[in-house]
Each structure stands twice: as C-alpha cells, then as structure tokens.
Amino acid sequence: MRKWPAAGLLGTIALGCGCSRNPSVLLDPAGPHAQATGWLFWLFIAVATVVWVIVVGLLLVLMLRSRARGGVVAPPAHPVVSTEGRLRLIVGGSVFATFLILTGLIVASFTVDRDLIALDRQPSLDVELTGHQWWWELRYPGATPGETFTTANELHVPVGETIRLRLRSVDVIHSVWLPNIAGKRDVLPGVDRELVFRVDKAGTWHGRCAEFCGLQHAFMGLTLIADDPQAFKAWQEAQRAPAREPQTDEERFGRDVFVSGPCGLCHVIRGTDAAGHSSSAPDLTHLKSRTTIGAGAAPNTKGYLGGWIVDPHAIKPGVHMPTNLQSPREFQALLSYLETLQ
C-alpha cells in the first residue's frame, strides 16, 4: 500500500516536468488575459495551501498531544459548559473564517473578470476563425476583396495590438483554447461569438480545440504566431498575394494536375482555376508558409506532404480528405508544384 503515494508523487513530478517542456501552459502568460487568470490561479492555490497547512497542522498537534497522554483524552475541568463554549468558538470561528475566505475569493474572481472585460477595448484587427472537423479556417477581412485572404491552422497576429477573433463553426461544437493567451471560448454552429485578446511578446504558442468534436479532436491544433508589427505586415502582404506562378514544366504540369483533378474541387489556390469550396478544405495558396499539415498532425515537409496526398488517413484517421490515386508522374509533379507555394 505504501508504494502508491510514492508512485503518485513520481507520476505528478513526471507530469509536471512534461508540462514544463510544453510551452502551452496558462502559467507562462504571454498576454494580459492569461496573466490575470494566472494571478487568480496562484491566489486560489495560496489560500488553499494556507488552509490545508492550518487544518493538517492542528490535526497533527491534537494527535501528538493525544499520544503524549497515552491515547487518553483528559476530562475537562468543567465538563458541560467549557466543552460547549469551546465547541461554539471553534465552529463559529471556522464558519466565519470560511465565509471570509470564500467572500475574498469571490471578490478577487469578480475583480479579475471586470479587469478582463476592461481589456477588451476597440480591437485593431479582426480575424474570423471557423471551426471545421478537424481544422481551423482563418479569414483576414480587408477593406477590399484583394486585401482579404484565407489561411488555415496558423494564426498570425501583431504584438501589442488588440485582436478580435470572430468565432463560428460549420459543423459541431468546437472550443478554441490558447492557454498562454486567454481562456477557452466555445465555437458554436449558428451562434456568433468573439474572443478578444492581446499578445505582449513575440513568439509561437500552441492552442487546441478544447471541446470533444469527433474522432480527430486531439489533432485539431491551432498555432499562434505573434510577430512585431512590421513582420506581421510583411506576412500579411505575402498572404494577400496570389500563388506563385510555376517556373518549370514539371511545376506547370503539377498545377494542371491540381486544378483539373480532385484537389481543385475542394481546395482553393488563389491565382489559379482551383476555386474549390474553401469552406470545406484549407486554402492552399501559401501552403508552404505554414509549419504543419492536417492542423498539427504532421510537419509540413515534402515527405509528409506526399504521404498526406496519397493516404491522409494513415496520418489522421477519419479526416475528410479522400485518398488520391495519381500516376507516379502526376504525383511527383503535383508535389513539386505544391512545394513552391510559399
């Protein structure tokens, strides 16, 4: 029996170490929303720890005193009155202390809520985030259609600016969660919701879908990349541009395979005739500017991309993309072309 507490402690330490390698934690806040929530978390932990130490301490003192008397509880000097008076004092004091602690925590929670709402000032950037089984569509609306573009699974934002994510879902309930940035927000079909946040330091953070949404719920990652405003502008300009023109015969053939084959029925590559239904599959105009494929299911390397085209189910079982049976020549050309989509 004694082994179990030790095993539990080791497990907790191992989990803690695992968490410390993963940057996606609330306790490493990168913005004011996560910071406020993190502060509340530490306050609750501190209060709970103090209460625990007092309760366990008192218990130990009583046990030790009882043991010192050989397990015999000494009869009180004035049995009835004194015991009742002490009991009243202890119970009344405990109830009062509990009331004070709970009121304090409620006030702290309310204050943090109020501060979080106050942070949601006029956003300087609107981004539309649409949940799909099992990936995220990101649309950056511009003043004109030429300035509007769509990408997938990687959310780029400028540091220090207030961002408003407009959330919607086209199928089931998802939930967007970027632990270092802000709390979870459900993404509901038929209901428009928002998540307003700010990132205060440049970097890359990983988020997840936090609501079970089907077979590949665990592989519905969202990467947040916060750049300084100039780098963000450069990224935005690059994303607005249509796809790079193919330079070689093989790349041109690859584009024809894409446009005339099944790929172009679902995916969009702006600047080509592939104008598939972008709301059913990710926009691939700048596919190779992204770090992963399949919403974090695999790195965006040529090898994985090839494997994904041939049999995406081997990488992400249940994914809505079908397997593809091209001839080797078509496949190689298609892959060569896709590799150029920076």
Ligand code: CUA
């Ligand atoms: Cu989408 Cu879980």
